[in-house]
Amino acid sequence: MTFTDQARAARRASLDLQMLTRAQKDQALQAMADSLAAAESEVLAANTVDVDAARASGTSDAIIDRLSLDPARLSGMVEGLRDLALLGDPVGDVVRGWKLDNGVSVTQVRVPFGVVGIIYEARPNVTADAAGICLKSGNAALLRGSSSALNTNRATVTALRRGLESVGLSPDAVHLVEGGREVTGEMMAARGLVDVLIPRGGAGLIQAVVDGAKVPVIETGTGNCHLFVDASADLDMAVAIMINAKAQRCSVCNALETVLVHRDTAADFWAKALPALAEAGVTVHGDDATRARDASIVAAAPDEFDAEYLSMDLAAKEVGSLAEALEHIREHTTGHSETIVTRDQTSARTFVAQVDAAAVLVNASSRFVDGGEFGFGAEIGISTQKLHARGPMGLQEMTSTKYVVEGDGQIRA
Structure with missing residues (x-):
């Protein structure tokens, strides 16, 4: 036929x-x-x-x-x-x-x-x-x-x-x-x-x-999904969300590809995050500021911040403010799913209002952005x-x- x-x-x-x-x-x-x-x-x-x-x-x-x-x-x-x-x-x-x-x-x-x-x-x-x-x-x-x-x-x-x-x-x-x-x-x-x-x-x-x-x-669309760890974030929560979003199934479009970390909490965050990432088998590709935190972090080429790895790799960048995180996301997002981990309601409201994506998450894994998880049954x-x-x-x-x-x-x- x-x-x-x-x-x-x-x-x-x-x-x-x-x-x-x-x-x-x-x-x-x-x-x-x-x-x-x-x-x-x-x-x-x-x-x-x-x-x-x-x-x-x-x-x-x-x-x-x-x-x-x-x-x-x-x-x-x-x-x-x-x-x-x-x-x-x-x-x-x-x-x-x-x-x-x-x-x-x-x-x-x-x-x-x-x-x-x-x-x-x-x-x-x-x-x-x-x-x-x-x-x-x-x-x-x-x-x-x-x-x-x-x-x-x-x-x-x-x-x-x-x-x-x-x-x-x-x-x-x-x-x-x-x-x-x-x-x-x-x-x-x-x-x-x-x-x-x-x-x-x-x-x-x-x-x-x-x-x-x-x-x-x-x-x-493809999913170059970001997670921003705000200065006020609960770091244990941030690490748990990051590991789930990256490693639970890395080959899907709602998997995490880039983590942005506020400079004020970066040292404490990476102290908790790197052992968990290593245990999950994730390789971190960081900018210069992030690489300075630990020798296990490899250099990220500039185009890696536009990448959908679909593998156990994660791009990382240190930012000085919520505004800087938002600017990075605007430049690199594919408009799929973007996440903030924060205890600051003003930061959460600003992030939700200013991120242009199909889904914006506050203190939750991007792996939830799925028709089945939303209660739609299967999705097309x-x-x-x-x-x-x-x-x-x-x-x-x-x-x-x-x-x-x-x-x-x-x-x-």
């Missing part, structure tokens, strides 16, 4: 999805989950093929981690689908409504986009998450995964489509788009067949889609743009709105 054939089939399926009740969609999600769970051996075997090929080609450890599935991660994909079935249906929700003086009622309601294209790298969990979120929000999904996860994605989509068929729904609600770069180009140019594109992956992929697409794009990505959706994108973010105008014969004078 060509891409155009897939897109047209998805469009037809989307018309049926728009008419489904919440109960029907929830039944479909449970069936998709059951089918994916039953296909565990096939999916994991396919993933082994993909991971072995990636290792043989010299793929980085960070990408290998994103690509890899095990029974626990596959179970998480299954439970993500089940969790979506427990969430409310956004379609038909009334955003606002009012009545005109002439008796005409105007209601703004949530509606599906129609056909959503997702272009993503490595992470096969996105395949199930995106398919489930699209279905619950009434959208058909065209999934363009990377070649590195092709076998895993094939097995996953086969299981999901089988689940849809088991409850009498069209499997064309979910398609895996295969082929070379020319197919990606077709997808980006498919205005009229695809309603919105969502790229999810590295900076190169995202920029290529944003620059090249004729279809509207919801831009997700984290938007770093400012239009329509910003931050973790769950069900509501996968809808648009329309105005429904009802009267009993009124005409405009």
